[in-house]
Amino acid sequence: EVFLPEEARGATPVDFLQQLPSYQSALRRRATAGTQDRRAASQDPAGLRAAEGHGLQQEGDEVAARPAREHPLTIAEKRRLRYCQQADIKYLSGWKQWKRTSSKSLKKVLSEVKELSSYLELWRHDIHSIEGKFGTGIQSYFSFLRFLVLLNFIIFILMFGLVTLPSIISKYGMFNSSFAKIPPKNVEPHCTVYEPSGNKGLVYFYTYLKDLLSGTGFLEVTVLFYGYYTIDAEWISIQKYNLPLAYLLATFGYLALSLVWIIKRSVGGFKQNLVHNKDPFQSYCNKVFAGWDFCITDPNAARLKHRSLQYELQTDLEEERLKRKIADRTTKEKLRIYSLRIFINIIVIAVLSGCFYSIYRATVFSQENSNVSIRHDDVSNMNFQANLLVQYLPSMVITLANFIAPQIFSFLIRFEDYSPAFEIRLTLMRCVFVRLANIGVLLFSLWSQISYCATDKCNACGYNYELYPCWESEVGQEMYKLMIFDFIIILAVILFVDFPRMLLVTHCSCKPVQWCGLQEFGISDNVLEIIYGQTICWIGTFFSPLLPAIATIKYFIIFYIKKISLIHTRKPAARPIRASSSNFFFLVVLLIGLLLAFIPLGISIAHIPSSKACGPFRNFNTSWAVVPHTIDGFPTGLRQVLYGIASEAFAVPFFMVICLIMFYFIALAGAHKRVVEQLREQLVMVRFDPLFCSPKV
Amino acid sequence: TGEAEAARAAMGGSASLLPREALGEYQELTFLSKQEILLAYKRFSELLPKEERENACSARVPKSQILTLPELRANPFQHRICRVFSTSGNGDDSMSFEDFLDMLSVFSDSATSDVKSHYAFRIFDFDDDGTLDRKDLEKLVNCLTGQGEESRLSHAEMEQLIQNILEESDIDKDGTINLSEFQHVVSRSPDFTRYSVLQ
Numbered sequence: 001e002v003f004l005p006e007e008a009r010g011a012t013p014v015d016f017l018q019q020l021p022s023y024q025s026a027l028r029r030r031a032t033a034g035t036q037d038r039r040a041a042s043q044d045p046a047g048l049r050a051a052e053g054h055g056l057q058q059e060g061d062e063v064a065a066r067p068a069r070e071h072p073l074t075i076a077e078k079r080r081l082r083y084c085q086q087a088d089i090k091y092l093s094g095w096k097q098w099k100r101t102s103s104k105s106l107k108k109v110l111s112e113v114k115e116l117s118s119y120l121e122l123w124r125h126d127i128h129s130i131e132g133k134f135g136t137g138i139q140s141y142f143s144f145l146r147f148l149v150l151l152n153f154i155i156f157i158l159m160f161g162l163v164t165l166p167s168i169i170s171k172y173g174m175f176n177s178s179f180a181k182i183p184p185k186n187v188e189p190h191c192t193v194y195e196p197s198g199n200k201g202l203v204y205f206y207t208y209l210k211d212l213l214s215g216t217g218f219l220e221v222t223v224l225f226y227g228y229y230t231i232d233a234e235w236i237s238i239q240k241y242n243l244p245l246a247y248l249l250a251t252f253g254y255l256a257l258s259l260v261w262i263i264k265r266s267v268g269g270f271k272q273n274l275v276h277n278k279d280p281f282q283s284y285c286n287k288v289f290a291g292w293d294f295c296i297t298d299p300n301a302a303r304l305k306h307r308s309l310q311y312e313l314q315t316d317l318e319e320e321r322l323k324r325k326i327a328d329r330t331t332k333e334k335l336r337i338y339s340l341r342i343f344i345n346i347i348v349i350a351v352l353s354g355c356f357y358s359i360y361r362a363t364v365f366s367q368e369n370s371n372v373s374i375r376h377d378d379v380s381n382m383n384f385q386a387n388l389l390v391q392y393l394p395s396m397v398i399t400l401a402n403f404i405a406p407q408i409f410s411f412l413i414r415f416e417d418y419s420p421a422f423e424i425r426l427t428l429m430r431c432v433f434v435r436l437a438n439i440g441v442l443l444f445s446l447w448s449q450i451s452y453c454a455t456d457k458c459n460a461c462g463y464n465y466e467l468y469p470c471w472e473s474e475v476g477q478e479m480y481k482l483m484i485f486d487f488i489i490i491l492a493v494i495l496f497v498d499f500p501r502m503l504l505v506t507h508c509s510c511k512p513v514q515w516c517g518l519q520e521f522g523i524s525d526n527v528l529e530i531i532y533g534q535t536i537c538w539i540g541t542f543f544s545p546l547l548p549a550i551a552t553i554k555y556f557i558i559f560y561i562k563k564i565s566l567i568h569t570r571k572p573a574a575r576p577i578r579a580s581s582s583n584f585f586f587l588v589v590l591l592i593g594l595l596l597a598f599i600p601l602g603i604s605i606a607h608i609p610s611s612k613a614c615g616p617f618r619n620f621n622t623s624w625a626v627v628p629h630t631i632d633g634f635p636t637g638l639r640q641v642l643y644g645i646a647s648e649a650f651a652v653p654f655f656m657v658i659c660l661i662m663f664y665f666i667a668l669a670g671a672h673k674r675v676v677e678q679l680r681e682q683l684v685m686v687r688f689d690p691l692f693c694s695p696k697v
Numbered sequence: 698t699g700e701a702e703a704a705r706a707a708m709g710g711s712a713s714l715l716p717r718e719a720l721g722e723y724q725e726l727t728f729l730s731k732q733e734i735l736l737a738y739k740r741f742s743e744l745l746p747k748e749e750r751e752n753a754c755s756a757r758v759p760k761s762q763i764l765t766l767p768e769l770r771a772n773p774f775q776h777r778i779c780r781v782f783s784t785s786g787n788g789d790d791s792m793s794f795e796d797f798l799d800m801l802s803v804f805s806d807s808a809t810s811d812v813k814s815h816y817a818f819r820i821f822d823f824d825d826d827g828t829l830d831r832k833d834l835e836k837l838v839n840c841l842t843g844q845g846e847e848s849r850l851s852h853a854e855m856e857q858l859i860q861n862i863l864e865e866s867d868i869d870k871d872g873t874i875n876l877s878e879f880q881h882v883v884s885r886s887p888d889f890t891r892y893s894v895l896q
Contacts, residue, residue, distance in 0.1 A: 302771035306843030
């Protein structure tokens, strides 16, 4: 018989496996004595010494043998291995001995530092306990929330340190500081009139409440909004500080920081996507070999996990059968399904247009009526509640649209006959689009109001100076109202919907109530909610520099409220979302939100004329104009370099070089894939090739 | 005696019982931190009857006691875990303190993926023959979906599932998964290191 004993046959495929690119890169990270030695060591403890010696010989002069604990052996065997390693150290030269001991002590120090720093992590214990009780899918939502709290806090520190603090210092004359307000030149005087009402004299108590909720009145003149920063230059004990430039650069800074941080966090999931040629998050091996969540300690949670694993596997198998069925469809059926899908997509677009139009009308109505009563001091026109209602009308319409549209989408998708996984993804994408586009429509309608100019006087300013002398503060107020309303809605839903429902289900045992049951913790809905809030924060921070602080406090409170709601009023989801795929999905949607936030900010900064009556950009045409102005003040050489970088002569070759680099990496990835395929084929052939079947010496 | 025990309890118990050189040695030989090793010692001695707690380091705890731990109680692989980590020669799957430490070390946060996948392979290898064949995979899937008739997959579904798994991971197409293939497929699995952590 040509066929050989088990061990040798098992040994030869291993050599080919070692040539796979993924294995090579893992090898590069650690010096190893080779898989054969490890296998020999694990199966034959007495051969340890031989294995280690062989390993050392193989490496030649290399020092880094693996530490004992990385070998998969029992403690007694590891002790013996360590003894052998230490005995062998005597045979190494002094330099290598010192290298080994120093690397060991360095590793010890690093592990101590890591242990200490893990105590500083926010909410470590809370997220730990959530993971134990509810699994890693829901835990990823709370980790995401923690990430947003930290991000908002850092953005707040950035804006506060660069913009708010210097303004406060110079306004109150601390540290020998002074400021200068340069009168605007080349501007019609009527554009520069801005008198925020503040609160003069005796006012009713509810005025303060109204101001707090809508950002008008006494809040309008505080640090919270753009209008406060009407300083052109400051001197903090003889050092000149260019506030307009700092304001603009801080804005770019926080956007860049968010972008880099999110990309860094999502790189891990993206790498998996690129290396795998199949869909990595749905592969069967991942579900079976890494299926059981070892954190689960509760028998109830274990039972649920069993059921969800069974459901997941059955759904995947069914989906595969469905895919085969779809491939067998006739042309007539295909035509029918495609026309049905086109029809349903038209309905979806109609629903979206309905939402956008209602938001537009609500914004216009709200702006017209609140302006009438506030600008002309016509308080008697409306009472307190009606005024507040009108102020919050856009927010209410947006929240309503965000609630209704997803229900409609999940109803419609059933008719489109997609596979279940694709159904979920498409519905999610549509919901994401609705939420983010609603903010865009709100801003668009605001701008159409702001830049609507009927008279010549108005055209001279470039924006509607009568109604919006300080339009950036207006936009800031709208963003502030959106954020406050979002927070109120989250609290209200938990207090007035979830808790009564839980009480009803626990205490009332009639059939329909029990059939309704508790609601599941919908991870995607919750995540979309907080991403919507974060997008508002990103857009609004330019107009209201303290908004990130409000966002930090808001998410901080939401963490605890959601945790309590989860523990007491929710039942775990029947349909599981895997932690790895959900992490990547959250970050991709967050990135989409950030990129969508660039658009309104870009238009505000570069296109719309800045208001001439308030803010640090009074003396410039647009907010962006401060950058060319500063560059003009640089020495000639530097100025020419900067202009050169911005010109076409530099941009086109730069773009071509970037394309070349990208093509190189794509070709490299393709070449690696081909190598993998070839090696796989070779492995199969090796089994039957008599040349390779000869026993190794 | 009563006063000695009270004194030990007052001092926090375990710290004074586990000798320092042993603590340092265990820190080097496992992936556990000092706190984790002391906590493990405390929990291990609680599993022993009172008389044997003095020399907990050399005592063996029977399998039935180990299975009362909350981490293992709800785990469908509890029997395999005890079998794999136990070094008792007479096959009764009892665990000594060092076996217990080994188990916690492999399932800790800082264990390398290499070590985790090696032990996972041994846990999944129900017949201990060094490879995962169709019968092992079938038992594995049944463990995952739960005991009980209604929670098992149908025969056709099981066949389809095992066929898919072998297609994805059996590189040399011999119908079984050996250690290298298992480690290769698990190294690209994004969930493996996250889920294989005991707290």
